[in-house]
Amino acid sequence: MLQGMRLTADKEHIAVVLNRPKYAGNIGSAARCAKNMGVERLMVVSDRDYPQEEIRQMSTHLAADVVDSIVYCRDLGEALSGFHYVVGTTARLGLARGPVMSPRDMAEQVVELSRKNDVALLFGPEDTGLTNEDLRYCQSVVSIPTSERFRSLNLSHAVMILCYEISMAEIGVPERFTPKMASSRETEGMYGHIGALLQEIGFLNPENPEYWMMHIRRLFSRMRLSAREVRIIRGICRQLSWYLHHRG
């Protein structure tokens, strides 16, 4: 660690995204603790409406501004489309979930990336957490270490730990080259392109096309693709399609 090299996160580039929360009170609690840690962007993805009174009771009036500017969205893909880096949270560890990071390692990455990229911290519903399908949007997955005797965290406590770690990590990350990454919209477009092509050539099992696509997503997620690289890959896909249709 270099002395005197203090990197601060650009917290305007960091958002807490709650996917289908069950309890309105948890939205308020999340708003409060995010603001405690300097994160003031909150999105809620749901097809429900939530009683504002319950939200405001838990946020307290001091986080009312965060509650007022919550962005509500019906669709997760749409909600995430403007973000360049999506961190998913999970309690369950399974084969399909790949390697997971600790909140501390995540925070180091996010502090760095937030200087040039919009970062979403994504949390699932209180009872079920993020599904494997939700996790496909995530470039990295974080798991908060807990006692084995009681793993299930309250939603706002999970939000608190991630925001707290980001706040702590600001103090000590050495400045490095920060890549400007492709947005979720751009990478999702690329996956659509790759998926269609692999389907066409019969590489994907029609009964479970997601199996190989999951491996491909995981592989590209690690790369932190730039917008330029996404264009190169899509260019290859386009050329392949063209060749397949015009040859012979």
Added chain:
Amino acid sequence: MLQGMRLTADKEHIAVVLNRPKYAGNIGSAARCAKNMGVERLMVVSDRDYPQEEIRQMSTHLAADVVDSIVYCRDLGEALSGFHYVVGTTARLGLARGPVMSPRDMAEQVVELSRKNDVALLFGPEDTGLTNEDLRYCQSVVSIPTSERFRSLNLSHAVMILCYEISMAEIGVPERFTPKMASSRETEGMYGHIGALLQEIGFLNPENPEYWMMHIRRLFSRMRLSAREVRIIRGICRQLSWYLHHRG
């Protein structure tokens, strides 16, 4: 951090002590998050009685055992009399409060001390916090860093952060996921395969085929491909070649 130096706290020696909490729900939330982090001793100092239903609703049934064994006490001095080390928490920083520690530094101390000493983590009422008089019982004082725009933490969030830091201090540096990477022979074989394919479909400029291949190499180099992933990519190339030659 020395390799192999893992110190575990004796969590039976660590207790969360809530001094005159206002809201019963916060007692339940504190019980829940303490248990999440492996701390199962909770004391409540108050001359009031609290509605058990509200406590249990927030603790969830999974922390009911912690709620059942809460020690209630009327007097703070009496409550703390059996402890060897008392950590006070404060949001306010003032002359009378002396030097304050970060939660992370506190956690390192507490993990070590708890092996031979009973340690209390002491929290004040939601609205006023610990008084200077309360702080006299404390061997050290911790302040959780917050945004200057909103310093007041929910009581259970403060409990969570301290217990989480103790839990993390025990783990020390978490073991990171170390991938088993593909060998150079395997990746070079893959690049040969990709290059031949891109040449065939006319993606590479025949006069300077290395130009795009350099970009592709750079992109894959960042990924630290596993042997398995190299096989997947070569599988896709093979399938493409086959399809190109057998179709039409």
